[in-house]
Amino acid sequence: MTISLKPSDSPPEKLQPTGWLKYLSFSLDHKVIGLQYLVCGFLFYLIGGSLAGAIRVELISPLSDFMPREVYNQVLTLHGTIMIFLWIVPVVNGAFGNYLIPFYVGARDMAFPRLNAVAFWLIPPSGFMLITSYFINGAAQSGWTAYPPLSITTPAAGQIIWILSVLLLGGSSIFGGINFIATILKLRRPGLKLMQLPMYCWAMLGTSILVVLSTPVLAGTLILLSFDIVAHTGFFNPSLGGNVIVYQHLFWFYSHPAVYIMVLPAFGLVSEILPIHSRKPLFGYTTMVFSIMGIVVLGLVVWAHHMFTSGTPPWMRLFFTIATAFIAVPTGIKFFNWVATLWGGKISLNAAMLFSCGFIINFVLGGITGVALAQVPFDVHVHDTYFVVAHFHYIVYGGSVFVIFSSIYHWFPKFTGKMLNENLGRFHFIITFIGFNLCFAPQHWLGLNGMPRRVAEYDPQFQLINQISSVGALLMALSTLPFLWNIFQSMLYGDKAGDNPWNALTPEWLTSSPPPVENWKGEAPLVLEPYGYGEKDANKTQEEMT
Amino acid sequence: MPKLSAILTLTSSLILGVGGVWIAYNVDMLPVSASMNAPVYDELYRVLFIIGCILFIGMTALVIYSLIQFRRRPGETGDGIDLEGNISLEIFWTAVPAIIVLFVGLYSYDIYDRMGGMQPLMHDHSGQMDNQAEKVWGGIGSGPIMSSSTKNSSSLPIELTAMQFAFIFHYPKGDIISGELHVPVGKEVSLKMESKDVIHAFWVPQFRLKQDVIPGQPTILNFTPTKAGNFPIVCAELCGPYHGGMRSNVIVDEQEDFDKWLKENSKESI
C-alpha cells in the first residue's frame, strides 16, 4: 500500500484555525509545530535564565543570604531541568527540526503529523507541572541528576512531580525522534539520495538514533526511582540493600548522549548557516557525515566518565577515558571543516554569522576542557566543581544556545517574511559573547582552586571571581533585551524579506516567506546540491594569484 | 608566493607552540600542591594546558583571521571559491587529533598508574576481599605503589564517616574521634570512607584528590601529604541544603606534632 501525503495526513484547511490562533491549536502543520516549539522553548529559557540569575545573585556573597538553602537547591534543580529538557532539547531538535527537515527531504510534512503535534503538546503541561511544583510543596531539590539516595530522602512530592514531567518530556523526545527518523529515511522526495541531503538532516538522523536508543533507559530508571520514593522499594536505596551506582550508570547512559542530543543538531544548523553567509560550499561533506555518525556511536559508550570518582573499577575508567577522548577526533574534524568553509569565502559579517563563529570559538574551549575532563587523573580533582560547570556551559550555552540565536537570525526572514535589524543583532552578539565569557571563563579557575558546584555558600577567597562571574551573568541577562526588541520591532515594522534574502540554495528558501501550508505551491523542488555555492572563476583567480 | 605562505604558516605555528608553552608555564591556576600525587597531577595538567592553549588560540586566531581577511567588502558581489573539500587536508586533520588524543590518553594512563590508580585493591586488607559482604572500591592512590614509594611501608588507617552535613574521622589507633583530619607529613594515610545517609565526596583541592563517599559501599582513598599546613576538606557531591557548608580541615603536622596530638587525644592513654 502506498500513502499519499495530501489526502490522508492533512485535514482540510478549513478546520484549522488561521492567523495567530493556529499557534495555540493542535495544528498538524510542521511549520506551526516548529514555531510552537521555538516560542514555547524561549519562554522556558526566560524562566530558566531568571533562575540562573537568582543563583548568580546568591553567589555574589560567600554566605547563604539571598534565599533559604532548600530554595537554592530547588532553584538549581529547576534551572538545570528547564534549560535542558524544556529549552535546548526541544528547540534544537523540535523547533528547527520540525520546521526544516520536511523542506530538506522535499516533503510536505513530517511522516507522522499527529504524533508530531502530540509530541509538542506534551511539553507545555509538563513544564507547567514542573514549575508549579515549586509553589505547591517545593520543587525537587536533588539537582537535575536526581542522584539517589538524596532524591529519595528529600521531600517526595517535588521529586515525584519532577520525575513525571521528565518522563513526559522524554516521551515527547522519543516521539519526535521516531518521527525524524521516519521522515528522513522514508519520506525523501524520489530522486533525492541520502548523501545529497543538507547536513542538518544527518545531524537530526544521528540525534534521533541517540534519542530512541537512550531516552527509554532514562524513563525506565526514573520509573524505578519513583518506586523507591512511593512504594519504598530498595532499588537505589542502600539502607534497603540497593545500589546507588547502578542508578548513576543508567542515568548517564541517557544523560551523556543527551549532551550530543543538544549539540549534534547545533552542529547541523551551523553547517547550514556557514556556507550561505560565506558563499562557499560546505567543506568536506562526506567526512562531516561520517564524523556525525562516529559521534553517535562513540556517544553511546562513554557515559561512565561522569562517574570517575564514584568508585568505578580501574578497567572501566581506562576504557571510558579512551572512548571519551576519541570523541574529540570526529568533533575536531567538524571544526576544522567549518574553518575551511570560512577560508576563502566572501563572508557577510551579519548576526547569524557572528553567532556561528562565536559558537566555534566557545565550543573549541569547551571541547578542550572536555578532553581534559575525560582523563581520569585530571577528573578526580575537578569533578563536581565549577570547572565542570564552566565546561558544560561552554558546550550547551556557548555551543547550542549561540547556535539557536544564530539560527533565529538566519531563519527569521523565512519564519515571518520580515528581516531582522542586523545592527541590533550584532550588538546582541557582542554583549552576549562578552557576558558569556565573563561569566563562565573565570569559573574554570574557581573549580581548579577548590569551589565545588551546587553550593550556596563558599570559601570567602573566591568572592571576587564569583562577583566577576555574576557581572557576566548580568550582561547575559541584559543581552536578551536588544534581542527581544529586535524581534518585536521587526515583526511590526521590519523590511520585507522576500522569498530568498540570503540567496541560498537549500529548499526552504525556494518557496515564499512564510511558506504556504503544504510548503510549495507546485511540485517540491529537487535540490541535489544544497551547497553549490562558489564561483569557478574566483577559484581560477585564486590559483593565478598563488 | 607559495614559499611565502609556507614560511608564514611555519612561523605562526612556531609562535603558537612557543606561546602555548610559555602560557602554560607562566599562568599558574592551581592551588598549592601538598600531597605525593599532586606534582604528578600538575605535570599532566601542564601538558593538557599546553595542548589546550595551542589549539584554542590557534582555532580562535584562524576564525578571526578568516572573518577579517575574507569579509565581504562594500560593493562586493559574487561567491567565494568553489572548494568542496580536500582529501589530503581532511586526512591530515583527522590523523593529527587522533594522534594527540592517543598520546594524551596513554600519557594520562601512565600518570594514573603512577598515582596508583591501576593497582589491584588493598594488598594489606586482602582478608576483607574474601568477604563478599564487604566490598571496597578504591579511588586514586589506593594501590601499593604509593606505599612502596614512601619509605615507611605501613600506612596510617583512618576511618571516615560522612553524614549530612559533617565529616567524622575515627582513628582506630587510640580510638580518637575528630571532626578534623590530623595527619603527619610524609606518611601514607589510608582513608576508609563510608556514608551514613546520602552520597558525599571527600575532596582536598591541595591534594588533587577526590573520592565519593557512598552509602552501603565503602571506598578507600590513600594519599601521602608532603607539606605541613592547614587545607580545606570540601564535600563535592550535592548532599542536601547545607551542602555548601559541609567543609572541614585537614591539618598536616610534622610527625612529632602529630604524635603529640595523637597522645593528647587518645582515649587509651587516659
Next chain:
Amino acid sequence: MTSIVPKEQSSGSKKDLSSEEHEDFRLFGLIAFLIADGMTFAGFFAAYLTFKAVNPIGPDAIYELELPIPTLNTVLLLVSSFTFHRAGKFLEKNESKQCQKWLLITGALGVAFLISQMFEYFTLPFGLTDNLFASTFYALTGFHGLHVTLGSIMILIIWWQTRVPFGRVSNENKFPFEAVELYWHFVDGIWVVLFIILYLL
C-alpha cells in the same frame, strides 16, 4: 552548478501532489518505537544483572522462584504468537470467520497468561518491598505484564474490527493488524529473554 530543478507548475492540483506517493512507513515508525521500548527493558535487565553481580543476595533474603508457572507462561505466549500468525494467514485469504476465531484464541491465550502471572504473584513467598531482588522481579514482570495487558486489549479491538461487513480491518487495510501482530511478537520475544534472565540464570 546549482542543479535545482524548478518545476514551476501553474496549478498545484491534487494530481501533482498525489504523485508524491511513498511506501507505507507506518510499520517502520512502529519498529523504531519498539526498539525504544526494547531499550527500556534492556535498562531493566542491565540493572537486574548488575544488582546480581554487585549486590549478591543476602543469606536471609527470601527469593525463590518456581519454574512450572513461568514455563507454562512461556508456552502460552509462544503458542499465542503462532495463533496470531495463523489469523494473519486467514486475513490474507479474506476468510474473516477463521481469522476472527484465531484472533480470539490469541486474545484468550494472552488473558490466560495474565491470569497465570497473577496466580504466580499471589503464591510467591515474597512481596514487592521484601528485598532488592523481589523488587526487581516485580518491576520487570509487572512492566512486561503491562505490555501483555495492552496487547490483549489491542487484540480484542482488532478482533472486533475484523468482523464482516462493518469492521475496518481487512486485507485491504491490514496495517492495524500487522502493527498489533508485530507488537505481540515483540512482547513474546521480551518474555523469552526475561524468562531466561530472571528464572533460568
